Amino acid sequence: MQRLNVVGGAGNNDGSVSPYSIAAIALLDRKFKSLGVDVQDLNLLAPIAKDGGRVAAGADIIRAGDKPRHSTLLLEGVACLYKRLADGTRQIYAFKYPGDFCDLLPEPDDAVAVQAVSECSLAAFDHNEIEQVIARSNTLRLALWRSTMLDTFIFRERIASPPAAMPRVAHLLCEQLARREAIGMKSTVLPFTQIDLADAAGLSVVHVNRTVQALRKLNVLSSANSAIEVVDKKQLASIGRFDGHYLNMPRLMSHWTLSVVH
Amino acid sequence: MQRLNVVGGAGNNDGSVSPYSIAAIALLDRKFKSLGVDVQDLNLLAPIAKDGGRVAAGADIIRAGDKPRHSTLLLEGVACLYKRLADGTRQIYAFKYPGDFCDLLPEPDDAVAVQAVSECSLAAFDHNEIEQVIARSNTLRLALWRSTMLDTFIFRERIASPPAAMPRVAHLLCEQLARREAIGMKSTVLPFTQIDLADAAGLSVVHVNRTVQALRKLNVLSSANSAIEVVDKKQLASIGRFDGHYLNMPRLMSHWTLSVVH
DNA sequence: CGTGCTGTTGAGGACGATCAATGACGGTGG
DNA sequence: CCACCGTCATTGATCGTCCTCAACAGCACG
Numbered sequence: 155m156q157r158l159n160v161v162g163g164a165g166n167n168d169g170s171v172s173p174y175s176i177a178a179i180a181l182l183d184r185k186f187k188s189l190g191v192d193v194q195d196l197n198l199l200a201p202i203a204k205d206g207g208r209v210a211a212g213a214d215i216i217r218a219g220d221k222p223r224h225s226t227l228l229l230e231g232v233a234c235l236y237k238r239l240a241d242g243t244r245q246i247y248a249f250k251y252p253g254d255f256c257d258l259l260p261e262p263d264d265a266v267a268v269q270a271v272s273e274c275s276l277a278a279f280d281h282n283e284i285e286q287v288i289a290r291s292n293t294l295r296l297a298l299w300r301s302t303m304l305d306t307f308i309f310r311e312r313i314a315s316p317p318a319a320m321p322r323v324a325h326l327l328c329e330q331l332a333r334r335e336a337i338g339m340k341s342t343v344l345p346f347t348q349i350d351l352a353d354a355a356g357l358s359v360v361h362v363n364r365t366v367q368a369l370r371k372l373n374v375l376s377s378a379n380s381a382i383e384v385v386d387k388k389q390l391a392s393i394g395r396f397d398g399h400y401l402n403m404p405r406l407m408s409h410w411t412l413s414v415v416h
Numbered sequence: 417m418q419r420l421n422v423v424g425g426a427g428n429n430d431g432s433v434s435p436y437s438i439a440a441i442a443l444l445d446r447k448f449k450s451l452g453v454d455v456q457d458l459n460l461l462a463p464i465a466k467d468g469g470r471v472a473a474g475a476d477i478i479r480a481g482d483k484p485r486h487s488t489l490l491l492e493g494v495a496c497l498y499k500r501l502a503d504g505t506r507q508i509y510a511f512k513y514p515g516d517f518c519d520l521l522p523e524p525d526d527a528v529a530v531q532a533v534s535e536c537s538l539a540a541f542d543h544n545e546i547e548q549v550i551a552r553s554n555t556l557r558l559a560l561w562r563s564t565m566l567d568t569f570i571f572r573e574r575i576a577s578p579p580a581a582m583p584r585v586a587h588l589l590c591e592q593l594a595r596r597e598a599i600g601m602k603s604t605v606l607p608f609t610q611i612d613l614a615d616a617a618g619l620s621v622v623h624v625n626r627t628v629q630a631l632r633k634l635n636v637l638s639s640a641n642s643a644i645e646v647v648d649k650k651q652l653a654s655i656g657r658f659d660g661h662y663l664n665m666p667r668l669m670s671h672w673t674l675s676v677v678h
Numbered sequence: 679c680g681t682g683c684t685g686t687t688g689a690g691g692a693c694g695a696t697c698a699a700t701g702a703c704g705g706t707g708g
Numbered sequence: 709c710c711a712c713c714g715t716c717a718t719t720g721a722t723c724g725t726c727c728t729c730a731a732c733a734g735c736a737c738g
Binding site for chain 4: 579609610622
């Protein structure tokens, strides 16, 4: 059911500014700026970033029931937060992109885990250490709070997305496209299997397949290969009734500077 | 479409400790304690609490597109956060109970509003004033952050709830029961119309009606009156595959004391 | 060259939406 | 006091959608 082949993962802690440390800071900087927060103390995180290793597609990054003592930041690849339901079904709650924390907090629900959708590389931050940094930085705290809020908005939209298969899948794909664009991923080829889409949309694989084919016939998805490649973003957004402005909270909530000292 | 009859609502600001101010602090104290945070500086909020008035059932507490300069706290009654979709449909995202903020933040989405499900009384906190208090209180900040996280968990569960009508409705009702119990509402009579349930569960009114009747035949809901009254909580939870431990984040995340100075 | 995973296709059946109509109830105004 | 109206609950009939089961094709991998 679950291949558990971690590709790499030795932590290092020699205090030098390592490549993954630089990558982590850059990713977080962009993400927080997109939330309308310029975190000045971000460099405080550099010395405490550790190598989180690489994880092969399909493997768990955080296993169900894990209570890790570090937070995991996704550097490369795509992951998904999912819950294994009682009947064995996998319900995907959310996809994670570079710059997202896989587990800022330990997951309270023992059936919830994080899995690599494509091969992932990671950075790790010890809980005690990151907590001290957070305690010292008003802006970092605000940024993390806002990112929690953004998650809430994304979930809300997912609830509202129509029960019909076509708009539902379209909406899901639009969200992914929008989030990828926000972090500079220009490719419209999405690394999901139809099984992934089914588990995320809450539809059967068979029906997702038919829906994908219908979208291909409409020239919304590419018929060239068997991958999920979006060719007509406009129409996809229209089918999914996707607004997307809910992802742009930069200046929308910027007048709300809770906990930032002026 | 929308009755806009605000029953009361004169703000007062004479600095005296008013009844609604006392109520607001007590509600927030209980709520934050249930999140595992004991906010010592909660009394800082007392002098800035203003009367938010009363709103009749069915009326909007916060209208779509409103960008209020104050945060609204629900003191009595039940409200719902909803979005008016393009086709006129009302999609209910969440229900609000006493101690919940209707709008801690201004809503970025212009189609989202908050409506009184039953008659509500409110307290209001000026943005500038509450912001200053939040900036000064580490524990208050943590508590508010956690309440944002709790919202996220609740939304996640809603996404996972099975598409079939019966478990879906059961899950929704269980969540409400659990949240009501958490704030000491012992009554198992829920103040929702079947229309409310339909809009929240994403089902048609007709089908919700049949589902409710089925639940009554199973002696899970009361057949005595036409209200939604839960008689068999156990069975309801079993039908809705409701766990509920996701609502108890008190000590689950208590070792994670972000931004609290030790 | 099997083995496994993904994608694809067909057929049948369950479930929920829609349309339409009726009943029950409370409030309002003549 | 009663006729009228709006909201909510209820019921029946029909139709479309999506699920399930089952089988097979393509492809990567060992």
